[in-house]
Amino acid sequence: MTKALNSILTILLITLLSFTYCTGYSALEDKRIIEEYKRYLRTTNHALVARKLVHQADWAAVGSISTNEKITDFPMVNIISVDDSGENGESTGHIRFLLTDLDFTGPDWQHNNKVTFLFTDDQNLNCKKRGEDPMEPTCSRTILSGKVKQLDKNAAEYNDLVATFAKRHPAAKKWIKAHSFYLCELEIENIFVLDFYGGPHDIPVADYYKAKLKL
Amino acid sequence: MTKALNSILTILLITLLSFTYCTGYSALEDKRIIEEYKRYLRTTNHALVARKLVHQADWAAVGSISTNEKITDFPMVNIISVDDSGENGESTGHIRFLLTDLDFTGPDWQHNNKVTFLFTDDQNLNCKKRGEDPMEPTCSRTILSGKVKQLDKNAAEYNDLVATFAKRHPAAKKWIKAHSFYLCELEIENIFVLDFYGGPHDIPVADYYKAKLKL
Structure with missing residues (x-):
């Protein structure tokens, strides 16, 4: 279930990022979050x-x-x-x-x-x-x-x-x-x-x- | 069980106070703790x-x-x-x-x-x-x-x-x-x-x- 939960939450993160894009956050901000997330996955x-x-x-x-x-x-x-x-x-x-x-x-x-x-x-x-x-x-x-x-x-x-x-x-x-x-x-x-x-x-x-x- | 627990712990408190009396705490300190405990029971x-x-x-x-x-x-x-x-x-x-x-x-x-x-x-x-x-x-x-x-x-x-x-x-x-x-x-x-x-x-x-x- 944990792996499934991770996949679901990763999808949700992407959805959230798309959502924030539609609701006023800047594309630059999205890019920053995505970069931070990639860095996190790589280094933590x-x-x-x-x-x-x-x-x-x-x-x-x-x-x-x-x-x-x-x-x-x-x-x-x-x-x-x-x-x-x-x-x-x-x-x-x-x-x-x-x-x-x-x-x-x-x-x-x-x-x-x-x-x-x-x-x-x-x-x-x-x-x-x-x-x-x-x-x-x-x-x-x-x-x-x-x-x-x-x-x-x-x-x-x-x-x-x-x-x-x-x-x-x-x-x-x-x-x-x-x-x-x-x-x-x-x-x-x-x-x-x-x-x-x-x-x-x-x-x-x-x-x-x-x-x-x-x- | 909670009432029994309370009674046991009250007895333990008294034992503890007697114990501290035997192991170097001053009688004055004991009296202070007992007074504080009585005040606590009365007021809290x-x-x-x-x-x-x-x-x-x-x-x-x-x-x-x-x-x-x-x-x-x-x-x-x-x-x-x-x-x-x-x-x-x-x-x-x-x-x-x-x-x-x-x-x-x-x-x-x-x-x-x-x-x-x-x-x-x-x-x-x-x-x-x-x-x-x-x-x-x-x-x-x-x-x-x-x-x-x-x-x-x-x-x-x-x-x-x-x-x-x-x-x-x-x-x-x-x-x-x-x-x-x-x-x-x-x-x-x-x-x-x-x-x-x-x-x-x-x-x-x-x-x-x-x-x-x-x-």
Whole structure:
């Protein structure tokens, strides 16, 4: 469906450009957009766009299938603090986060381990600053789906990973001590990236991890 | 479950306060937090908190049950531009948005009409500015679940509602013309608000609409 969606949206883009031509935009403007689109298709590394959006984010909007009695089987969307940094703050692509069974997401993933993380460039107001509507395709976003993997508290590296997470999220030290929070990682199964007209791109997980993000 | 969750979290808050007492926080600091918590319980209008979060937001993270072949039955989370403004920019609480069947959310709601909208105070970086972690309960959020109601394009008020929406989202004029976007409203069935320690509050929908938001 994604390929079909891409084709449809590409056709729509062309239609849109023809349409704008008929409704007052200049032919010069059309040419500029078409050139920009060609350049975009030629040069954009969508895996890198995903990695950038993930690394810059302090949180994700996380979807789960709700087990809450008020909205059973509804999609739940919660705000979850995230970090993909390695020991020295570098981007690893590995999305880590702390969950507790006292919040919504904790019981949900244990009942049905299907989750989706949304990252948008407007979380940092980057689109707003550029005067772009947050829903415009040029306000880039990535949508990563997969499973929650609870990390082993007894593993040698567990405390180091928590300490690394707490560099970006100092409040996590308090959560770990006082509540029953546990560190998790997203086992990514599917990645969508939308960063321009023409529809979403489906990025192989291997390409995502392979991408080199220079900061 | 929500009441039980609240009770558990209230007990946890007390435990946390006892815990902090044993680990170096001053008794004075504890007293301050307890006083603040009592004041919060006495004075906070959670319905108003929800209305404020909704009205200030340009977009919501919208959950649906995915029909996309890559992630069928996963929760999808998409970014959707929203506005609850009336004709003169006032808050109405009625969350309106434009959807297209070419995007993820459009086909999803038509297959299974259960959606959830997340609004967080950190979308505007308000929590970050206060030095609060986005996942701290004091970084307020509201989670509204319900059904998508597609508004009737032939109704007398449809074009006025689109025009009102386009005041906050000028790009919407382009979407309406060039793509098959349609204006919708969220039929709210459940509202959670989390704005302090002690767990989420479940707000009656009538209280939400009744709340008077002064700007």
